[in-house]
Amino acid sequence: MSKIKVKTPLVEMDGDEMTRIMWQMIKDKLILPYLDVELKYYDLGLPERDKTDDRVTVDAANAIKEYGVGVKCATITPDAERITEYKLKKAWPSPNGTIRSILDGTVFRKPIVVKNITPAVRSWKKPITIGRHAYGDLYKSMEVVADRPGKAEIVFTPDDGSAEIRATVNRFNGPGIIMGMHNTDKSIHSFAQSCIKYAISEKVDIWFACKDTISKKYHARFKDIFNEEVLAHKNEMDKAGVNYRFLLIDDAVAQIMKHEGGILWAMRNYDGDVFSDMIAAGFGSLGMMTSVLVSPEGKFEYEAAHGTVRRHYYEHLKGNKTSTNSVASIFAWTGAIKKRGELDKTPDVVKFGEELEKATLSCIESGIVTKDLMLLCNPTPKSYETTESFIDKVADRLGIAVR
16 A cells, blocks of 8 residues: 655654653554655653753754644653652753743643543533643742742843832741742733634634632733733634633632533643643543644644653563553644644545544444543443554554555
């Protein structure tokens, strides 16, 4: 069988631990046998990031800017334990955070819904998409340990030479901790615009949630800018039947538990990080969550929403069989492939991505699942697949579909 030609290269970013093992299987069995594609490869595994002083992450982000579409494997963001384990020079920042910052993008995370898995929340009937602002806040914060009594201040020094603005954070009588966070109007505007564009394209309502009653300047700035953008795009939203609601974050959390879904829930960076995992688990599994970073210039980076599955990796190193869910990683590839085909105007590439998704979902709906999905399915499958055997079963169905 002749391979399907992909006109423009895809940026591929490799990762860490068990997801790196799955990544290679997916490439070898589901992608490269069918696509003639040039992959611009960047190894974002922790050893390579340490070796290059994290330059490889910056290079990968700039490659996405150049080629338009990237696909990324899950990566480790090292803590103190990982620094020791991997003998690192330092605690390198989150690759996702670095890429988001360079692309100035918004992350949209949407659960993968299958017929034989009922959501844990009874009212959820349609997918709930999380729109996560992808810049600043906790992920670009500066932290200081106050090891003695003293005063902590926020100081803003204008470039025009005018008077400094100072605000006391706290007067410490003993040890404590301090964190400074920031964001920019430009990034918040991009966030709101991306959410509105996404909602219009998907024809779903938008919720935006934060805590402006407590954070009367920082959170309130998000609320005001989002409102500005909604007013600026009101005609487009009305034509698409898209409505907008602002809610306090605690009210949104309460209401989402009774909502049927079918909405875009826009949130600040940390909130989106946390609640995307809740939505994924509520719909089935963290292994069943798609994630795409969209920049204001229309650049796209696809990845799985979960981490590197560390525990399974250690079992793999011992030579033991694992049953790791590869669905989100497969859908990272299909999302990138479909977008590449859409931008290149090559419908056969788009169709291949769709066929791979159908093959994956049909396996699950036939009771062919990894261990994490076994008890969620109705009816319950009699057994579960290993990491590799699940990918093999998808490959079998894909082979039939495309030949």
